[in-house]
Amino acid sequence: MTPKFQRRTLCASLALTGIAALLPAAARAAPLPEGPINFIIPVPPAGGTDLTFRALMEASRKHLDRTVVVLNLPGAGGAVGLSQAAIKPANGLFLNSYTSEIFTLPVFQPLTFSGKDFRPIIMVNEDPACLVVSADSKYDSLESFLAAARAAPGRISVGNSGFGNIWHLSAAAFANKAGVDLLQIPYNGSAPTVQALLGNFIEAFVASPPEVLPQVQAGKMRVIAVMADKRSAILPDVPTLKEKGIDLSIGTWRAIGGPAGMSDEVVKQLHDGFAKGMQEKSFTDFMSSRGLTIRYMNTQEVSAFVAKERPQFEALAAEIKKTAKP
Structure with a gap:
């Protein structure tokens, strides 16, 4: 390689580095493919799950640098929407609300999905x-x-x-x-x-x-x-x-998840975008006005949390199944 060519290569490299530094983070590191993100909520509109995630999707759009389409697919306690979410491509463009129903619903009836079909990304709320x-x-x-x-x-x-x-x-x-x-x-x-x-x-x-x-x-x-x-x-x-005198503490936690096959790079990009959305004033003000509790956990933390919660909820569902009928 001649010194002249080396200088040209170095200058070109520096120029590219400078351009990259000026690009938004989502454009520089883009494991997510092009296209809108589709977010499935397996319950009807207007409840706590729907309100929480719609507010967060709106607050996170600019940080994800793409449109987010929210789809309510209710039915069978959430099984209809989760069944659809479980078979979507694991490319990061198809996400869903990730709650305890992912583990409990399959206990009550044969379904086409299980907890192993989903991967949590970020914890958002707990009440x-x-x-x-x-x-x-x-x-x-x-x-x-x-x-x-x-x-x-x-x-x-x-x-x-x-x-x-x-x-x-x-x-x-x-x-x-x-x-x-x-x-x-x-x-x-x-x-x-x-x-x-x-x-x-x-x-x-x-x-x-x-x-x-x-x-x-x-x-x-x-x-x-x-x-x-x-x-x-x-x-x-x-x-x-x-x-x-009744020793019981139970409630809902709401996380964002997607198909289990999502790559670490895709999960990180999504986590970072939603984490920034959770800090937006529009989101924090909305949650405060509704009395909804924000609870943040990163991907590692929410994965550990789920690993601990899952057997407890599955055991509770199995116990209830002995006497309960749909």
């Missing part, structure tokens, strides 16, 4: 379960609710947003720990569950505090217990089950 009644309910406390349940086994109706999902499991775990027999009524999502309570079709239901906060503030509903280690920041006057 406890709570027991809700209408504002004019005769159950003005947890004690009165339990007294009625013990007096009429299997007759107090408790709704949830889908058979086999976290609120069904939470209600069943609560009944088991409290030593009562409740009539579980599944609905297709949180919105119809809310309407069922307001219409007096059920006597109570289980959800997260943020999902019922607007109705509580409007004087239409009352939360009589929170299933957490400590009281909810948005419902500070509501006791926990543990305060009432």
